[in-house]
Amino acid sequence: MSKETSDLLQDRYVRHMIDVVQREGRITVQALAESVGLSAPPCWRRLRDIEESGLIVRYAAILDRKKVGLHCCMFTQVSLEKHSENVVAEFERAVRATPEILECWVITGDADYLLKIYMPDPTAFDRFLARFMLKINGVRQMKTAVALREVKNETRLQLPGAGTELA
Amino acid sequence: MSKETSDLLQDRYVRHMIDVVQREGRITVQALAESVGLSAPPCWRRLRDIEESGLIVRYAAILDRKKVGLHCCMFTQVSLEKHSENVVAEFERAVRATPEILECWVITGDADYLLKIYMPDPTAFDRFLARFMLKINGVRQMKTAVALREVKNETRLQLPGAGTELA
DNA sequence: ACTGAAATGGCGCGACC
DNA sequence: GGTCGCGCCATTTCAGT
Numbered sequence: 001m002s003k004e005t006s007d008l009l010q011d012r013y014v015r016h017m018i019d020v021v022q023r024e025g026r027i028t029v030q031a032l033a034e035s036v037g038l039s040a041p042p043c044w045r046r047l048r049d050i051e052e053s054g055l056i057v058r059y060a061a062i063l064d065r066k067k068v069g070l071h072c073c074m075f076t077q078v079s080l081e082k083h084s085e086n087v088v089a090e091f092e093r094a095v096r097a098t099p100e101i102l103e104c105w106v107i108t109g110d111a112d113y114l115l116k117i118y119m120p121d122p123t124a125f126d127r128f129l130a131r132f133m134l135k136i137n138g139v140r141q142m143k144t145a146v147a148l149r150e151v152k153n154e155t156r157l158q159l160p161g162a163g164t165e166l167a
Numbered sequence: 168m169s170k171e172t173s174d175l176l177q178d179r180y181v182r183h184m185i186d187v188v189q190r191e192g193r194i195t196v197q198a199l200a201e202s203v204g205l206s207a208p209p210c211w212r213r214l215r216d217i218e219e220s221g222l223i224v225r226y227a228a229i230l231d232r233k234k235v236g237l238h239c240c241m242f243t244q245v246s247l248e249k250h251s252e253n254v255v256a257e258f259e260r261a262v263r264a265t266p267e268i269l270e271c272w273v274i275t276g277d278a279d280y281l282l283k284i285y286m287p288d289p290t291a292f293d294r295f296l297a298r299f300m301l302k303i304n305g306v307r308q309m310k311t312a313v314a315l316r317e318v319k320n321e322t323r324l325q326l327p328g329a330g331t332e333l334a
Numbered sequence: 335a336c337t338g339a340a341a342t343g344g345c346g347c348g349a350c351c
Numbered sequence: 352g353g354t355c356g357c358g359c360c361a362t363t364t365c366a367g368t
Contacts (some may be wrong), residue, residue, distance in 0.1 A: 005234045064224070070327075145281065155229060
């Protein structure tokens with residue numbers, strides 16, 4: 001039986017380790033142990049427990065999107081025609097199968113969904129939309145905001161009780 | 168002198184490796200080599216080149232946000248009073264210094280910025296906004312959409328020329 | 335120039351205190 | 352939680368293509 005995340009998060013070493021591996025996912029256990037002030041074995045055991053608990057979903061290499069040619073980020077709000085089981089299921093299946101769509105959230109407000117989409121350029125986005133609309137039934141309306149600049153784009157989460165830097 | 172990313176991306180092994188490390192950031196060089204059909208040394212050299220080129224910005228452990236107590240995702244659109252150098256700089260500095268704000272983009276449309284914010288719960292968001300507004304000058308308006316459900320949340324980028332799954 | 339075999343030194347992982 | 356040790360892995364060297 002694997003440990004509960006709530007138990008794990010009581011441990012100050014665990015909290016520190018999580019902080020480090022969020023920034024340096026490929027750090028060695030030895031270096032991680034040293035940076036939190038432990039010897040390697042207890043550090044390794046904690047990392048194993050953290051992984052088994054599902055707190056760490058996966059490790060990922062984070063790419064420079066511009067260096068792979070994805071210069072354009074779009075936020076598209078989507079409204080569906082009707083919210084029948086089928087329309088919703090088909091739309092979400094298509095979203096999940098489309099790698100250009102990085103995020104999709106059901107949101108409050110005028111639209112049903114908010115999508116974050118990466119594209120090489122606006123022309124590609126135009127072609128993408130045409131293709132996506134063809135494939136998907138039941139999309140009533142789409143409204144897109146173009147990202148002009150990336151101010152911040154993080155994956156690191158703040159652990160509860162750590163306090164914000166806003167003092 | 169390190170290699171250019173455009174040169175690296177010509178190599179089919181490199182492209183395959185990038186695909187793998189985006190999903191398994193902590194994979195061993197040996198396993199990576201095997202999965203792309205190389206022996207360890209050339210695979211290791213490629214990984215080194217990819218890292219030196221800046222194509223991989225960092226490696227990150229991706230956490231389950233709900234397991235660390237961040238149950239709530241908000242998308243807040245922010246408009247500033249005036250777009251003077253100072254107001255913009257101060258706002259963006261505050262955004263960058265605030266770990267609850269994961270993303271911040273300058274966007275087209277009615278608002279100036281779109282923020283993605285993780286919070287433990289709506290009450291915490293209310294307190295957060297009050298605190299953030301106090302600290303920051305020049306915010307004219309904020310409009311928040313609450314995320315009701317997470318359909319997709321990826322970090323993996325599609326390499327150009329790979330073709331979408333939308334066939 | 336780039337590959338893979340071999341060598342070596344360091345690290346992950348487990349046993350034990 | 353730390354010490355020890357085995358075996359695997361990262362990294363270098365080198366010879367072959």
